[in-house]
Amino acid sequence: MPAxxxxxxxxxxxxxxxxxxxAVLSPSNIYAYLAAPIVAYFLTLSHHPLLxxxxxxxxxxxxxxxxxxxxxxxRAYVFIESHG
Amino acid sequence: xEWRYLVAGSNIVxxxxxxxxxxxxxxxxxxxxxxxxxxxxxxxxxxxxxxxTDPLHRLYSVYSGTVGSVIERIAEDTGLLDKGALVACPRExxxxxxxxxxxxxxxxxxxxxxxxSSGEPYIGFKVPVELVxxxxxxxxDELLGYNIVSRYSLxxxxxxxxxxxxxxxxxxxxxxxxxxxxxxxxxxxxPLVAATVAYALGAPARLESWSALGDSYVLRFSVATxx
Numbered sequence: 001m002p003a004x005x006x007x008x009x010x011x012x013x014x015x016x017x018x019x020x021x022x023a024v025l026s027p028s029n030i031y032a033y034l035a036a037p038i039v040a041y042f043l044t045l046s047h048h049p050l051l052x053x054x055x056x057x058x059x060x061x062x063x064x065x066x067x068x069x070x071x072x073x074x075r076a077y078v079f080i081e082s083h084g
Numbered sequence: 085x086e087w088r089y090l091v092a093g094s095n096i097v098x099x100x101x102x103x104x105x106x107x108x109x110x111x112x113x114x115x116x117x118x119x120x121x122x123x124x125x126x127x128x129x130x131x132x133x134x135x136x137t138d139p140l141h142r143l144y145s146v147y148s149g150t151v152g153s154v155i156e157r158i159a160e161d162t163g164l165l166d167k168g169a170l171v172a173c174p175r176e177x178x179x180x181x182x183x184x185x186x187x188x189x190x191x192x193x194x195x196x197x198x199x200x201s202s203g204e205p206y207i208g209f210k211v212p213v214e215l216v217x218x219x220x221x222x223x224x225d226e227l228l229g230y231n232i233v234s235r236y237s238l239x240x241x242x243x244x245x246x247x248x249x250x251x252x253x254x255x256x257x258x259x260x261x262x263x264x265x266x267x268x269x270x271x272x273x274x275p276l277v278a279a280t281v282a283y284a285l286g287a288p289a290r291l292e293s294w295s296a297l298g299d300s301y302v303l304r305f306s307v308a309t310x311x
Binding site for chain 2: 008022023028030032033034036037045051054056057060
């Protein structure tokens with residue numbers, strides 16, 4: 001099995017596991033669903049030396065990191081607002 | 085391009101789009117959530133499929149090493165290893181890059197394994213202009229940055245310094261596959277940089293010296309002034 005296939009398989013498993021956790025812990029939270037595969041991406045694929053630092057990969061990293069950042073910032077804002 | 089990932093990613097994206105539409109239509113947060121969760125790996129796989137080129141790089145590395153060994157052997161047998169210098173000569177439709185004895189003029193160099201008018205052997209090959217030129221880029225700094233970083237991904241950065249004696253090009257964070265070839269007579273970086281310098285300045289560029297420190301590679305060229 002090629003090394004990249006293994007890496008992608010690990011990413012898919014981690015992503016599915018995190019999504020499954022969200023489905024169990026917070027089934028109606030859309031933001032958590034969206035954040036799960038992004039977290040999985042940064043845990044498994046993003047930093048791996050097998051993927052070269054191409055422009056496309058840097059773009060993908062940046063976009064996903066920004067989405068994650070917006071989700072975290074929004075959830076933090078909602079949390080702070082609801083707790084006074 | 086990796087077709088398997090592209091096909092798999094496209095399927096996942098389509099599936100996620102259908103689920104998203106259905107989720108919005110039925111106002112189901114769970115369905116929208118799972119669809120969003122599915123969409124991200126789909127996009128990641130599409131991006132991987134479109135951009136992954138590592139096996140090709142490895143193949144190129146083997147090919148380059150093999151060709152380099154042959155050229156090195158010829159250079160060794162003809163004595164060019166000691167007295168030869170890399171020179172790039174811009175011509176009308178291409179750039180001639182040659183490993184030729186010091187003092188050889190561009191006018192007498194041709195592609196192939198030939199001898200100069202003084203009877204000394206040299207190796208010359210053509211570099212098509214399309215390999216180093218890019219529409220809209222004419223400045224040396226821009227062109228080198230584009231070729232080295234964006235087009236061929238040889239290094240992560242390029243620094244160019246010009247002086248009265250010539251041009252110094254520093255390649256920063258060279259790709260690991262290339263660092264092991266540093267110092268070899270026939271490695272792909274030197275001819276590419278020489279050809280780019282000669283093309284951008286429109287004048288012959290001769291490699292005077294090089295140095296390497298870690299994963300940085302510095303090449304110093306003397307550039308003939310145009311008459």
